[in-house]
Amino acid sequence: MQKLTLVKVGGKVVENQDSLSSLLVHFSKIAGSKVLIHGGGRSATALAKQMGIETTMVEGRRITNKEMLKIVTMVYGGFVNKNIVAQLQALGIQALGLTGADLNYMEAIKRPVLNIDYGFVGDITKVNIELLCPLVEQNIVPVLAPLSHDGSGQILNTNADTIAAETAIAFSKHFQTELIYCFEMPGVLKDSNDKTSIIPNLTLNEFKKYQEQGIINAGMIPKLDNSFRALNKGVNNIRITNIEGLTSGGTTLKI
Amino acid sequence: MQKLTLVKVGGKVVENQDSLSSLLVHFSKIAGSKVLIHGGGRSATALAKQMGIETTMVEGRRITNKEMLKIVTMVYGGFVNKNIVAQLQALGIQALGLTGADLNYMEAIKRPVLNIDYGFVGDITKVNIELLCPLVEQNIVPVLAPLSHDGSGQILNTNADTIAAETAIAFSKHFQTELIYCFEMPGVLKDSNDKTSIIPNLTLNEFKKYQEQGIINAGMIPKLDNSFRALNKGVNNIRITNIEGLTSGGTTLKI
Numbered sequence: 001m002q003k004l005t006l007v008k009v010g011g012k013v014v015e016n017q018d019s020l021s022s023l024l025v026h027f028s029k030i031a032g033s034k035v036l037i038h039g040g041g042r043s044a045t046a047l048a049k050q051m052g053i054e055t056t057m058v059e060g061r062r063i064t065n066k067e068m069l070k071i072v073t074m075v076y077g078g079f080v081n082k083n084i085v086a087q088l089q090a091l092g093i094q095a096l097g098l099t100g101a102d103l104n105y106m107e108a109i110k111r112p113v114l115n116i117d118y119g120f121v122g123d124i125t126k127v128n129i130e131l132l133c134p135l136v137e138q139n140i141v142p143v144l145a146p147l148s149h150d151g152s153g154q155i156l157n158t159n160a161d162t163i164a165a166e167t168a169i170a171f172s173k174h175f176q177t178e179l180i181y182c183f184e185m186p187g188v189l190k191d192s193n194d195k196t197s198i199i200p201n202l203t204l205n206e207f208k209k210y211q212e213q214g215i216i217n218a219g220m221i222p223k224l225d226n227s228f229r230a231l232n233k234g235v236n237n238i239r240i241t242n243i244e245g246l247t248s249g250g251t252t253l254k255i
Numbered sequence: 256m257q258k259l260t261l262v263k264v265g266g267k268v269v270e271n272q273d274s275l276s277s278l279l280v281h282f283s284k285i286a287g288s289k290v291l292i293h294g295g296g297r298s299a300t301a302l303a304k305q306m307g308i309e310t311t312m313v314e315g316r317r318i319t320n321k322e323m324l325k326i327v328t329m330v331y332g333g334f335v336n337k338n339i340v341a342q343l344q345a346l347g348i349q350a351l352g353l354t355g356a357d358l359n360y361m362e363a364i365k366r367p368v369l370n371i372d373y374g375f376v377g378d379i380t381k382v383n384i385e386l387l388c389p390l391v392e393q394n395i396v397p398v399l400a401p402l403s404h405d406g407s408g409q410i411l412n413t414n415a416d417t418i419a420a421e422t423a424i425a426f427s428k429h430f431q432t433e434l435i436y437c438f439e440m441p442g443v444l445k446d447s448n449d450k451t452s453i454i455p456n457l458t459l460n461e462f463k464k465y466q467e468q469g470i471i472n473a474g475m476i477p478k479l480d481n482s483f484r485a486l487n488k489g490v491n492n493i494r495i496t497n498i499e500g501l502t503s504g505g506t507t508l509k510i
Contacts, residue, residue, distance in 0.1 A: 050307075051306055052305075070334060073334050073337050075333070077333040078330070078331070078332040078336075078337075079328050079329045079333065081332070081333075082332045082333075082354050082356055082357075082402065082410055085357055086404045086408050086410050087408040089356055089404060089406060089408070090406060094358065094386070096353075097332075097357050101337055101341040101352075102337075102352050103349065104344050131395070140386070147337065149341045152345050153345035155337055155338065
């Protein structure tokens with residue numbers, strides 16, 4: 001099977017022009033077919049503030065009322081996505097920016113209200129990559145914004161780490177897939193104050209053990225949960241690293 | 256040659272949810288391959304106001320400084336485009352939202368400063384539809400936002416009427432193209448206060464004559480100039496009409 005590399009980049013990397021430029025140069029050098037998935041939360045919060053709209057986060061998740069949905073649609077689907085696409089084009093990459101509504105590639109339902117009403121937040125129900133596969137095979141590079149849709153005309157704010165994992169799972173039926181979570185740290189660290197304390201390989205059992213011991217940073221846990229799920233569902237390789245580690249290095253997950 | 260219908264909708268139609276819904280229903284019923292091109296200026300002006308940023312227009316054109324470019328990228332490429340795409344998907348249309356940076360389909364240069372500095376405004380230099388043709392042939396419907404790029408990473412604000420005309424010209428080499436300018440009036444009117452005074456057919460000579468006589472509304476002139484240019488460059492048919500006239504009616508232009 002042909003190889004496909006999916007890179008998910010977080011807000012801190014993507015929302016600073018210097019680190020974004022560096023990321024895109026490194027990303028453009030990855031050989032073969034590739035997909036970029038981006039966040040943009042900090043820019044959304046900044047725009048909300050400029051518009052006099054309050055941002056409410058619960059357990060790290062954004063409460064997305066109608067006004068906040070407009071903001072994330074503008075910031076993720078417009079500003080962040082289109083600037084990345086234009087900058088990749090400048091690097092000779094045939095980029096195509098997408099939300100889940102485009103080509104109906106990511107269907108979701110509005111998250112049911114249990115204890116917390118997250119508003120217009122999507123829980124992914126179906127990933128349709130049939131139309132994306134031939135594009136990816138032609139070296140067109142999808143740039144995915146963290147937005148899905150409900151099939152009834154409603155855009156939904158959707159976690160970028162989860163979009164990355166679900167997209168990688170869907171592509172793993174057609175490609176040999178590597179998913180790379182690229183963030184500001186060089187890998188999963190044993191000591192968050194020591195950037196050299198990278199765990200080079202991490203199994204699910206070791207992850208559970210480290211988690212019990214409180215060694216792994218709380219912020220890493222959803223990313224790792226997503227990753228082990230994706231590994232179990234057929235993604236061939238998953239790494240967690242920073243920009244410099246895009247081609248090799250960081251933490252490699254093992255089942 | 257296969258038929259392709261391109262519909263350009265202006266801000267007044269697209270920025271009101273009722274007229275947008277009606278437009279999309281009518282648009283979805285057009286048989287065969289189609290493309291939608293949209294504006295969004297009123298939403299951009301409204302967002303700018305909410306952000307405390309002043310909008311300056313010169314001869315109907317928006318001065319696009321760095322802040323205004325961010326706004327139009329968010330509004331045209333994000334909010335307006337993605338909501339149209341999601342609503343078309345709900346109507347069973349396989350829509351794909353694009354700016355000129357996506358698939359590098361519309362290259363432009365930043366408008367040179369003569370008497371007026373329009374800022375980040377693009378003058379179109381090249382339309383690349385090679386990657387769009389196979390998509391359109393599969394009944395994927397491109398939804399085009401009025402943004403181009405300069406190939407060096409810069410998004411540029413670009414007039415939607417001109418994008419529609421240039422896109423139609425490019426497609427006319429591969430398809431039998433009809434371009435429809437859809438706005439709030441039922442056609443080109445002899446008397447702007449009388450909606451029944453539609454000119455059913457308009458030749459370039461008649462247009463010039465009406466223009467000299469001051470019969471045609473000043474706001475229509477750039478649209479008609481664009482249209483006659485597109486007709487001369489190979490677009491097969493051009494009509495100017497409102498939502499109800501999408502399938503037939505309005506003013507048909509003749510060389």
